[in-house]
Amino acid sequence: NAGVTQTPKFRVLKTGQSMTLLCAQDMNHEYMYWYRQDPGMGLRLIHYSVGEGTTAKGEVPDGYNVSRLKKQNFLLGLESAAPSQTSVYFCASSYPRTGWFSYEQYFGPGTRLTVT
C-alpha cells in the first residue's frame, strides 16, 4: 500500500497563477483533510471531507477550494495564488472513530509551495 500520496512535492508559482494539489489514499478512508504548516504556527486545517461528494471549511479556508469527486482523492485548488499562501501543505486521511479501525490520521509527505 502506498498510503497517502501527494502530487507535486514542490512547486513555485507566480502571484495570480492557479494550481491544484492532488491527494490520493489507498486505505479506503472516509475522512480526508488538508492542512498548511507555517513556521511557529503548527498545522492548521484548511478544508476537510467526511465522504465522497462532501467538503467543509476548516480554520483557514480563504483563497482555497476543494473537491472530493472520488473517495480516494481530495483536491486542493488555489485559484489566484498569493505570497501569503507560501507554505507546506499536508493531506491526511482517517477512518471514522465509530468504525472498527483506528481513527488515527495518516499524513502524506507534504507539498512545499512557494508563491513569488
Add this chain to the structure above:
Amino acid sequence: AQTVTQSQPEMSVQEAETVTLSCTYDTSESNYYLFWYKQPPSRQMILVIRQEAYKQQNATENRFSVNFQKAAKSFSLKISDSQLGDTAMYFCAFMRDQGAQKLVFGQGTRLTINP
C-alpha cells in the same frame, strides 16, 4: 474553540538523557483525544502516542510516555533514553470526541538530541 499551546519552541539534550516536552490545551468538553506527532527532517508526520481523555492511565509506547493531567489541561511527553533519531519537531494535537475528527495542533517544539 479549542486551543493547544506548546511553550517551548526549542529544546536540546544529550543523547541518553530524559527530556519532557510540555503541552497545554483549552477545551470545555469532557471527552476528547490528545496526540503527540513527530516530524523529522524528512517532513513526514509520524504519530508517537495518543491518549483518550476518559482513560486515567497515562499512555506509554516504549521510550515514550505521557503525563496527562485532565484537571490542569496538561499533556506532556517524556522521552527516556533519548536517541539521535529522536531529533525532530514534535507537535501536540487535540481532537474532539464528536464531529469530523479534526486535529488542532500546537505550535511545535524543535527537539535536538546531541551526541
